Amino acid sequence: MRRILHDLKPSYEHSKSYVEFSLPSSQHDLPCIYQTGDQIKGDIFFKPCRDIILRNVCITFEGITKATIWEPNIETRTGCPCTTQRFMRLNQPVDEPLLSEGMVLEPGRTYRLPFLFVVPSGLLPQACQHPCEHTEIKCHHLNLPPSLGLGFYPNPKGKNRFSSSLEPDTASIAYAIRFTAIEVKRETNLPITSVDRAHKIHVLPKLPEMPPILIPGDNTTYQLSKVIAVKQLNREKLGRLTATASQPKAIQLGQIHSRPMQPTPTMLAINFEFLSVNHNRSPPKPKKIQSKLNAVTHFGIEPYEDLPDRIQQRYLYPRHRSFCRNITLSSPDIISVHWVKQCSEMDGTASGENKNVVYTASISLPIVLPENVVYTPTFFSCLVSRTYSLRVDAFFNKVPFMSKVSLTIPIQICSDIASEQN
Structure with a gap:
């Protein structure tokens, strides 16, 4: 069974082109949970609102971590200190002659773009380039992290209700299928982003049991x-x-x-x-x-x-x-x-x-x-x-x-x- 899932708000408000994501639903008509090795298969339907001289079209599967710290003495003029890390970006080749470079997309016409991604078992080494105390830390950081703080967790007691989550609003790990269309500006002949839309998905990678931890003598977190x-x-x-x-x-x-x-x-x-x-x-x-x-x-x-x-x-x-x-x-x-x-x-x-x-x-x-x-x-x-x-x-x-x-x-x-x- 398939259903049309509405996209998120566009990153560029001047674009009012129609974009929708079609993804399979679960048995209970709830968002699917994707695990390591699962296929994320669907279609993107794109209907431009005007003539677009296409530069290129990009479909990616991305993972982004965001962390914010609120502290009165370190708050800046732009708000609380925040860090965003894109730890994964997989590209989907677009093999569609009508969407090749230089083509003019017609307003009102719907273009279908199929996509297929596979949830990887881990991250590339460049995802963690900071110093670590030892190699075990680096190995942990290169494991695919689970979705955290998405806000659409299903409640097992009712398919239209949602369960409570355990994380704060200041930390999140989000996965999304992103669609981006780059056009050539007629007046300047320079590339600009015409459409940038994303649809979040829930990823739960396979994370096996780790050995029991060795607790340092000065640790106050645990007391055995x-x-x-x-x-x-x-x-x-x-x-x-x-x-x-x-x-x-x-x-x-x-x-x-x-x-x-x-x-x-x-x-x-x-x-x-x-x-x-x-x-x-x-x-x-x-x-x-x-x-x-x-x-x-x-x-x-x-x-x-x-x-x-x-x-x-x-x-x-x-x-x-x-x-x-x-x-x-x-x-x-x-x-x-x-x-x-x-x-x-x-x-x-x-x-x-x-x-x-x-x-x-x-x-x-x-x-x-x-x-x-x-x-x-x-x-x-x-x-x-x-x-x-x-x-x-x-x-x-x-x-x-x-x-x-x-x-x-x-x-x-x-x-x-x-x-x-x-």
Whole structure:
């Protein structure tokens, strides 16, 4: 099934020529999502409003990143500092005799221009020419980034509604099919742009799971282990509670050409250790666990030389910013923790009556993401990146207080799935 998609506003308002893009629609009459290796096939219908002495016609498939930083002390007369990078530009040869150089296009006549592009698997080396800390950063920046901030994400609960997105208005990655017609000005015989129109499309490249990240010792973004003291009302110490977790398996996006696009759940394992100061003290009882997904969009008006979630960018990189949105995840109603007594150690007192007792336990927490949100895969590009983390708060009852231990664990969202479009 095909449909005519209206073009965006023309870049040159003096041109009122008719231009429309014809692209296939998805199964649910929504904009298609194109993945690595998918064909972007369609037609452009061009009807000039007057005689045009044609110089050339150009059809391109482009990718553009835009990042803006708002800061009162660096705002310029022309507005906030902004950087735009065209990281990809693929040209479509136009093999149409009626649209060759020197031809006169007639007003009111419709010209059809077919086009065919294939979503590439990566970018050319010239797309990332700035210095990087090491080759891994360069490899990340040469991966094809996903669309970000397009504003037309489909809502799986209704084909005429749209889902909420997780990125700010100040960062975007857009792909578009662009049509440009250059004519020769009769009076000056100089070339001018007669028509410049573009139609945005949604690109979701295949981004497989990356190895678990190595977190530097001075990193404050993630916290995989936390130790808290459990005390009584009189501040007498009952013991020490330690929670530890590791990065879970990545969340995989569902079939992108079907609705709903439900992410596959994953499991998070959390290990607990309670060191009691006295063998008569039992470990605390679990009360509840709360979890949320932190979606962080990193963006800047200067290229990143390192991965943004590994650095303290606010101080080291003042021209970079991070924008975080939180999604509350469902939690189990009943938390069952089975404490296992591991060992007993003398506490060093003369009598030897008191012993430090160690208890261990572990839980598996299912991580299920809501369906009504658009999730961009984890990626890193020169100006814009997206990372995710899990914030887990575990509450334990120990009269008269409730103790809380919190962890922040990195997690990936991937899109390494088979396409249904081919």
